[in-house]
Amino acid sequence: MVLFYYIVFPGFLATFIAGGVASWIERKLTARIQTRVGPPFLQPFYDVRKLFIKEITIPEHSSRSIFMISPIVALASISVVAAVVGLNLINPAYGFNGDLIVCVYLLLIPSLCVILGASASGNPLASLGASREMKLVLSYELAFWASLAVPVLKTNSIRLTDIMSFQALNGSIAGSLSGIIAFIVAIICMQAKLAKVPFDIPEAETEISGGAYIEYSGPLLGFFKITQYMMLVILPLFLLEIFWGPMNSTVGILKYLLLLFVIIVLENTNPRLKIDQAVKFFWFGLFPFGVVSIILAILGV
Amino acid sequence: MDKGKILSRSIWVFHFASAACNNCDIEIIDALTPRFDLERFGIKLVGSIRHADCLLVSGIMNEKGATRLKFLYDIAPKPLAVVTFGSCGASGGLFTNSYNFYGPPDKIIPVDAYIPGCPPRPEAIIDGIVKVVKKLRTVRCVM
Numbered sequence: 001m002v003l004f005y006y007i008v009f010p011g012f013l014a015t016f017i018a019g020g021v022a023s024w025i026e027r028k029l030t031a032r033i034q035t036r037v038g039p040p041f042l043q044p045f046y047d048v049r050k051l052f053i054k055e056i057t058i059p060e061h062s063s064r065s066i067f068m069i070s071p072i073v074a075l076a077s078i079s080v081v082a083a084v085v086g087l088n089l090i091n092p093a094y095g096f097n098g099d100l101i102v103c104v105y106l107l108l109i110p111s112l113c114v115i116l117g118a119s120a121s122g123n124p125l126a127s128l129g130a131s132r133e134m135k136l137v138l139s140y141e142l143a144f145w146a147s148l149a150v151p152v153l154k155t156n157s158i159r160l161t162d163i164m165s166f167q168a169l170n171g172s173i174a175g176s177l178s179g180i181i182a183f184i185v186a187i188i189c190m191q192a193k194l195a196k197v198p199f200d201i202p203e204a205e206t207e208i209s210g211g212a213y214i215e216y217s218g219p220l221l222g223f224f225k226i227t228q229y230m231m232l233v234i235l236p237l238f239l240l241e242i243f244w245g246p247m248n249s250t251v252g253i254l255k256y257l258l259l260l261f262v263i264i265v266l267e268n269t270n271p272r273l274k275i276d277q278a279v280k281f282f283w284f285g286l287f288p289f290g291v292v293s294i295i296l297a298i299l300g301v
Numbered sequence: 302m303d304k305g306k307i308l309s310r311s312i313w314v315f316h317f318a319s320a321a322c323n324n325c326d327i328e329i330i331d332a333l334t335p336r337f338d339l340e341r342f343g344i345k346l347v348g349s350i351r352h353a354d355c356l357l358v359s360g361i362m363n364e365k366g367a368t369r370l371k372f373l374y375d376i377a378p379k380p381l382a383v384v385t386f387g388s389c390g391a392s393g394g395l396f397t398n399s400y401n402f403y404g405p406p407d408k409i410i411p412v413d414a415y416i417p418g419c420p421p422r423p424e425a426i427i428d429g430i431v432k433v434v435k436k437l438r439t440v441r442c443v444m
Binding site: 031034036037038039040043046049053054056057209210211213215216221 | 308378379
């Protein structure tokens with residue numbers, strides 16, 4: 001039964017299909033904002049299907065095992081997070097104590113696998129992409145954990161189902177002043193975690209020819225793409241579970257679509273930041289706001 | 302499992318410009334603008350040859366370009382379609398009698414389609430893409 005939750009629903013397969021739809025919404029909305037037509041509905045699935053029929057090329061000077069294992073580990077860990085987050089949405093009895101912390105730790109693994117895989121590629125441009133991703137992770141993780149402290153302080157619990165039932169009784173965390181500041185900080189950190197413009201520094205296509213993914217081809221690149229699609233579904237749902245209150249079926253889907261819309265509009269209206277601008281923005285711009293929201297939460301506002 | 306058919310739905314293009322006058326390079330970018338919008342066919346420009354399904358060659362092959370073109374073709378994951386762009390790609394264009402002209406790209410790597418013009422109009426580019434897609438869907442195992 002656990003295997004069913006992990007592999008089929010709500011784990012790998014269901015989140016992959018939902019992620020393909022979310023990725024299509026992103027590309028179609030981007031095209032519409034640029035007054036273009038945009039790709040057909042199944043385009044993300046065509047892309048992944050095409051990647052799985054290409055041959056795998058492994059560079060000569062790479063660390064072979066790490067290079068090949070990183071995409072698979074990224075996919076496995078994001079499937080676990082998908083199972084935990086999805087099960088909490090369906091049936092609150094399926095959580096366990098501490099699953100908030102487990103989810104945030106597991107969400108770090110895809111970025112870590114990108115760093116490992118890029119460092120194992122044996123290409124100087126890939127190592128540039130890896131170092132940029134490392135700096136980006138160092139900068140946004142601080143503000144992210146600061147914003148996550150607010151729901152934990154307000155509900156006195158680190159269990160997702162407790163936070164959701166608290167919000168069902170007392171109104172959503174994003175309704176209070178500390179909650180809304182923390183929610184906005186968390187949304188901007190999510191934009192960096194998804195590696196979307198203005199923070200798509202590690203994968204800067206025009207600057208460093210694909211950056212961290214430059215040597216990946218075929219099915220290995222396919223695993224990374226599936227991981228990106230799944231993160232586009234899981235991260236907003238995770239933030240909505242802890243910040244924006246009860247997630248019933250239709251209201252929950254509307255809230256998720258609103259958050260996806262915010263991500264896409266942010267992506268289309270901003271230029272890409274340089275890595276030192278991004279680090280300064282997270283450490284000295286967002287982290288103080290996170291600290292202010294923690295203080296307000298302790299004071300009870 | 303027909304690889305060509307699966308490939309024809311989502312073609313990622315890597316643009317290799319060697320000693321080009323840049324006119325063709327501008328025309329490639331403007332085929333992606335809203336008026337002609339190639340992304341609705343699943344076509345996208347990628348930054349790395351390892352991600353590419355189509356190698357788009359523009360410009361003259363001099364000594365540097367010829368060695369690098371061969372290298373790029375060798376490291377690209379197959380199945381791959383090669384398309385030469387412009388009259389420089391087809392036969393050398395203006396520069397046929399030049400001192401550093403090593404020959405058109407089809408002397409170095411096998412070419413699947415030619416897009417004529419100096420520079421090709423976007424309509425000619427779309428016609429060339431139709432040729433490539435038809436070839437991918439009918440000929441087995443394009444390399």
